[in-house]
Amino acid sequence: MAKTEAMSAIVGLGMSDLSREYTHTSWQLAVIAIHRAIKDAGLNKDDIDGLLINKSPVASLSSLPMDLQDYAGLKDLRLNNVVEAEGSSGVQMVQQATMAVQSGLASTIVCVFADAPIQPGVSTQTAFGMPLPLMGKTGIEAPTALYGPVAAYGLGARRYMHKYGYTEDHLGAVAVSQRQWALKSPLAMMKKPLTMEDHHNSPYVVEPFHLFDCSFPVNGAVAVVVTAAERAKDMPTPPVYVxxxxxxxxxxxxxxxxxxxxxxxxxLAGERAYEMAGVTPADIDVAEFYDAFSYCTLLQLELYGFVPEGGAGEFVADGQIAPGGSFPTNTGGGQLSGYYLQGGTPLSEGVMQTRGNSGERQVKNDLVLSAAYGGRMQFHACMITSPHYTL
Amino acid sequence: MFDIENSQGWPMPVLDDLNRPLFEGMKEGKVMVQKCDDCGTWLAPSAFICEACGSENVPWVEASGKGELYTYVVYHRAYAPEFESMVPYNVALIELEEGPRVLANVVGIANEDLQIGMALKPVFQEVAAGLPLLRFEPA
Incomplete structure (x- = not known):
């Protein structure tokens, strides 16, 4: 295998407090996370010369505008951009920051995701409950009563389950496995053990999804600092090389x-990332997925090459992604049991696992895959990180 | 009189040139899709160009209406008050025999009896005054 050197490094991680109640606006959460990330990197705000911003696709542009720069007190930036690739943006920001660092456009870039879907008067149950454009430009979603993202994903899940003969037991096995990870994570929002019986007894939100097949809105923000790989060894935190x-x-x-x-x-995303890193799926130790719904983890396990297509159901039912299994997945509890911060979820947990200081949930971490998607699971971005500068 | 622009009591999109033929077709009991005039590819609405050949000649044409169930979900709660009396209700993607898939509710069958691949035919149900919505039922 040819040796590959790191392309960039993530040297700071900052998160706002996470909440299932409204406490701050989205931009306020972003500012908190930005400053925590800068501090974590041992830098001060004047060291930052780039800002990449990721808002929720259903939030207004004004909720997290480009003058977030001013709310955060950042001056003389050489890069400032709202990255709009829906849920994949969390990972795409790091990709763009890496390219900016490599090209010399900017040297020290903060990437931030923030969202506050829970607002005064908007409950956690209705935060995303509106018609969404899924079928081109017809607007047919509204009169057919297809409201919210749950059903849009449910349509995909039902077709996928039909193709491979998966049942609600396979979906439930994802939820149960991830809850076991969540119980080991101080950041996870879900704190109670979950059994398959609990999963099956929970009400349907939109069938085939029971309540525990679905992530849940959280207000919060995640920020990371990306810089040149060569600088990381001199920084105070364990290097996370891209x-x-x-x-x-x-x-x-x-x-x-x-x-x-x-x-x-x-x-497609995985193929390019493996090629770039000079590795294969079998070399990856742990995967952090965007897992808004349980079946999304099954499908990504297959398409990122960790199991054969059609093989994820049995693999997960056998406990292989749970603590003690052969392929730790969504080790912070994912979005189902950890926290739903869109692409910020796999981004933050991938950074923590790569650092190697994740306490009780830490796993072998020579190679970590973090992957995010957006839309109706149609836009994908991933990255491979490692504590090693050279692979 | 069919008056989709002013139908009351049912959620509807804003109608424009890209989606109006779909809803106008319902007035006449027609399942409308699009078909490329240059390469003959049947297209799911609303297509502005043919995704197969790039042609801008993608007129609306009537499909036979015959189709099969491609996938579906079942709602167990209503996200808008108009839908409360339908719960539990399904929303499905139906693959028309010409190829395009359209979104619609399947009626005339219990949700637990829905089977991917089952044969379906169109039915137009007046969900609100002046709105005969395209739905499907077992063929």
Whole structure:
């Protein structure tokens, strides 16, 4: 295997307090996370010359605008951009920061995701409960009563389950495994053990999804500081070297001969990232996925190459992604049991695992895959990180 | 009189040139999709160009209405008051025999009896005054 050197490094991580109640605006949460990340990196705000911003795709641009720079007191930036790639933006920000560092556009870049879907008068149950454009420009979602993202993903899940014969037991096994990880994470919002019986007895939100197949809105922010790989060894935190990255956007074709619900872009994203890092899926120790719904973890396990297509259900039912299993996955509890901060969830847990100081939930971490997706699971981005400068 | 622009009591999108033919078709009991005039590819609405060949000649045409269930979900709660009397209700993607997939509710069958691949035919149900919504039922 040819040796590959790191492309960049993540040297700071900052998170706001996470809440299922409204406490701050989205930009306030962002400012808190930005300053915690800068402090974590042992830097001060005048060392920062780049800012990449990721808002929720359903939040207004004004909730997290480009003058976040001023709310955070950042001066003389050489890069400032709102990255809009829906849920994949959390990872795409690090990709763009890496390219900016390598090209010399900027040297020390803060990437921040923040969201406050829970507002005064907006409950956790209705924060995302509106018609979303899924079927082109027809607007047919509203009269057919297809409201919210849960059903949009449910359509994909049902087709995927049909293809491979997966049942609610396979979905439940994801939820149960991730809850076991969450119980080991001080950051996780879900604190009670979850059994398969609890999963099956929980009400359907939109069938085939029981309550515990679904993530839940959280207000909070995640920020990271990205800089040149060569600088990381002199920084106070354990280095998180970026060795590979990829994107995959296959396009959704709603007609016979195409199965966009199953053939999502994760495979394309993974192929490029593995090639860049000079590794294979078998070399990866742990994966952190965007897992807004339980089946998304099954599908990503397959398309990122950790199990054969159609093999994730049995793998997960066998406990292989849970603590003690052969392939630790979503080790912070993921979005199902940890916290739903869109791409910020795999980003933050991937950084913590790569640092190697994640306490009770720390696993072998020579190579960590962090992956995020957006839209109706149609926009994918991933990165491979390691504590090692050279692979 | 069918008056989709002013139908009351049912959530509707803003109608424009890209989606109006879909809803106008319902008035006449037609399932409308699009078909490329240049390469013949059937397209799910709303297509502005043909995704197969890039042609801008993608007129609306009537489909036979025959199709099969591609995938579905079942709602167990209503996210808008208009839907409360329907709960539990399904929303499905139906693959028309010409190829395009359309989003619609499947009626005339219990949700637990829905089977991916089952044959379906169109039915137009007046969900609100002046709005005969395209739905499907077992063929």
């Amino acid at each position: 060795h590979g990255m990829g994107q995959g956007h296959r396009g959704v074709t709603n007609r016979r001969g195409f199965e966009p619900e199953v053939n999502v872009g994760a495979k």
